[in-house]
Amino acid sequence: MNKIVSAEQAIAQISDGMTVGIGGWGPRRKPMALIREILRSDLKDLTIVAYGGADVGMLCAAGKVKKVIFAFVSLDFIPLEPYFREARQNASIEVMEVDEGMLLLGLRAAAWKIPFIPTSVGLGTDVIKNNSDLAVISSPYDEKDWVAMPALKLDVALVHVDKADSRGVCQIKGPDLYMDDWFARAAAVTIASSEDIVESDYFSSSDEARYVHWERSETTAVVHLPCGAHPTSCAPLYGFDVTHFKTYNASVKEGGFGPYCDTYIAGKDEQEYQQAVGGLDKIKSIPLPIY
Amino acid sequence: MTTTATEYRLCELMICAAAESFAGNGEVLATGIGVIPRLAASLAMKTCNTDLMMTDSEAWMLSEPNPVSGRNLNEGQKQESWMGFSRIFNNVWGGKRHALVGPSQIDQFGQTNISALGGTYRQPKVQMLGVRGFPGNSISHANSFYVPAHSKRVFVEGECDVVCSIGYNAERLPRGYSFDDIDIRRVVTDLCVMDWCGPNHQLRLVSLHPGITVQQVTDNTGFEVHAGNELTTTAAPTVEQLAIITALDPAGIRHKQLSDNPMGDRR
Numbered sequence: 001m002n003k004i005v006s007a008e009q010a011i012a013q014i015s016d017g018m019t020v021g022i023g024g025w026g027p028r029r030k031p032m033a034l035i036r037e038i039l040r041s042d043l044k045d046l047t048i049v050a051y052g053g054a055d056v057g058m059l060c061a062a063g064k065v066k067k068v069i070f071a072f073v074s075l076d077f078i079p080l081e082p083y084f085r086e087a088r089q090n091a092s093i094e095v096m097e098v099d100e101g102m103l104l105l106g107l108r109a110a111a112w113k114i115p116f117i118p119t120s121v122g123l124g125t126d127v128i129k130n131n132s133d134l135a136v137i138s139s140p141y142d143e144k145d146w147v148a149m150p151a152l153k154l155d156v157a158l159v160h161v162d163k164a165d166s167r168g169v170c171q172i173k174g175p176d177l178y179m180d181d182w183f184a185r186a187a188a189v190t191i192a193s194s195e196d197i198v199e200s201d202y203f204s205s206s207d208e209a210r211y212v213h214w215e216r217s218e219t220t221a222v223v224h225l226p227c228g229a230h231p232t233s234c235a236p237l238y239g240f241d242v243t244h245f246k247t248y249n250a251s252v253k254e255g256g257f258g259p260y261c262d263t264y265i266a267g268k269d270e271q272e273y274q275q276a277v278g279g280l281d282k283i284k285s286i287p288l289p290i291y
Numbered sequence: 292m293t294t295t296a297t298e299y300r301l302c303e304l305m306i307c308a309a310a311e312s313f314a315g316n317g318e319v320l321a322t323g324i325g326v327i328p329r330l331a332a333s334l335a336m337k338t339c340n341t342d343l344m345m346t347d348s349e350a351w352m353l354s355e356p357n358p359v360s361g362r363n364l365n366e367g368q369k370q371e372s373w374m375g376f377s378r379i380f381n382n383v384w385g386g387k388r389h390a391l392v393g394p395s396q397i398d399q400f401g402q403t404n405i406s407a408l409g410g411t412y413r414q415p416k417v418q419m420l421g422v423r424g425f426p427g428n429s430i431s432h433a434n435s436f437y438v439p440a441h442s443k444r445v446f447v448e449g450e451c452d453v454v455c456s457i458g459y460n461a462e463r464l465p466r467g468y469s470f471d472d473i474d475i476r477r478v479v480t481d482l483c484v485m486d487w488c489g490p491n492h493q494l495r496l497v498s499l500h501p502g503i504t505v506q507q508v509t510d511n512t513g514f515e516v517h518a519g520n521e522l523t524t525t526a527a528p529t530v531e532q533l534a535i536i537t538a539l540d541p542a543g544i545r546h547k548q549l550s551d552n553p554m555g556d557r558r
Contacts, residue, residue, distance in 0.1 A: 124457030144467030
């Protein structure tokens with residue numbers, strides 16, 4: 001089985017109104033080249049599930065989003081995502097705002113094909129007050145309230161990985177895989193963009209297979225997109241692009257997303273994007289952040 | 292033998308006061324979000340509770356806290372186990388954690404907000420971070436709060452605009468729960484140290500920073516603060532504590548956290 005496709009072919013599997021989960025975390029290892037491909041498409045009315053960063057902000061700014069299911073949307077060193085903030089304050093999107101852990105439980109429930117997972121998380125807070133579709137239930141085993149976190153079934157998951165083979169074996173060697181394995185399992189279709197395409201034998205050497213976090217049956221399509229996480233990081237290969245994020249953040253007050261998108265994304269393919277941001281070598285030399 | 296420092300900054304006083312929150316906690320994960328909270332947790336791990344656990348704020352548990360400044364990538368990092376973000380929730384929901392966080396709003400019930408200000412759920416006036424992990428933290432483990440600028444904008448009247456964490460609020464208490472299931476510890480501000488041990492879990496003044504009056508605290512708090520007879524002055528850092536703080540922050544980024552970097556003793 002050969003799962004390698006172009007970004008355009010991969011994104012063609014998404015339809016208007018679908019629920020799309022996006023891997024990564026804030027400014028870290030987001031499948032940004034796939035997001036840019038969505039920005040170039042006619043897709044609309046998407047429900048986005050993410051530990052959000054500029055992925056969510058850009059999709060909101062481009063009018064692709066009907067609803068966001070989130071716990072935060074942040075660029076980390078710039079705490080507030082400019083275009084998510086704008087979309088929220090203009091009420092241009094619907095939301096389901098839940099705890100970070102609840103999002104994980106929702107993905108697990110979807111992966112395990114169960115309707116919900118009971119949790120104490122959310123009790124006593126506005127999470128249960130604001131989300132009328134989030135049920136508080138009784139337990140058959142005690143006399144306490146429990147939040148029934150519903151399965152977050154994804155039509156499509158988008159993730160970015162370090163290496164993949166043509167059968168969809170994906171490797172992430174960065175110190176954290178975030179919730180990417182759960183996004184892949186929660187989705188009917190998982191599209192993985194990859195820094196490198198390797199032969200299957202690569203995984204049999206040394207302990208390379210230890211860094212494969214889900215089975216290839218969970219990966220539907222593989223897209224070869226070097227530096228495809230830019231401007232987010234892909235540790236240990238490259239850090240997030242602080243300068244580019246500052247430009248992006250400033251754009252909200254300097255003409256908005258339109259000019260930003262025209263400069264870097266609209267009408268450009270990924271190679272042209274890379275040239276516009278300084279080239280592959282420059283991206284690969286971006287240092288990792290130190291906390 | 293310890294020696295009290297004669298000159299110290301307010302940030303250092305707050306670090307030492309907040310570090311005390313972790314004394315006697317035993318083997319729990321100490322999470323300090325932000326420079327001063329992280330230095331407080333790190334100081335505690337080096338002094339009053341050497342059993343504390345800590346992460347590198349990314350994906351590893353450490354046997355020694357990393358300095359918050361002046362460090363090269365992976366330089367001298369003492370890793371002891373993997374601790375990616377998904378594994379953090381195994382620790383959180385198991386309860387062996389104490390987080391020291393800086394909410395944008397805190398109300399009379401100890402409920403907090405980092406999500407949004409004003410408006411409605413559909414259209415907030417000001418979108419902030421989102422609830423992040425606050426709901427789960429608040430119902431699972433101990434939490435303390437750090438407030439760099441004690442004011443009525445932080446300590447709000449009524450309830451927080453978005454209640455992100457459970458507090459001592461009878462009206463929101465879930466079925467089968469009591470206030471004993473909620474564990475809010477200290478509040479360290481630029482004016483004082485407080486806890487939630489007043490009558491019926493009312494916010495209680497524990498100590499005033501040198502040169503601060505009860506009036507200043509009550510004037511800047513949007514609800515009643517219990518001020519009993521046991522009121523003390525916040526202990527000045529010791530020379531030993533200051534040396535450890537300096538080693539943990541060689542570049543001195545702690546001095547850029549509070550506006551004008553005031554002296555610790557304002558008498």
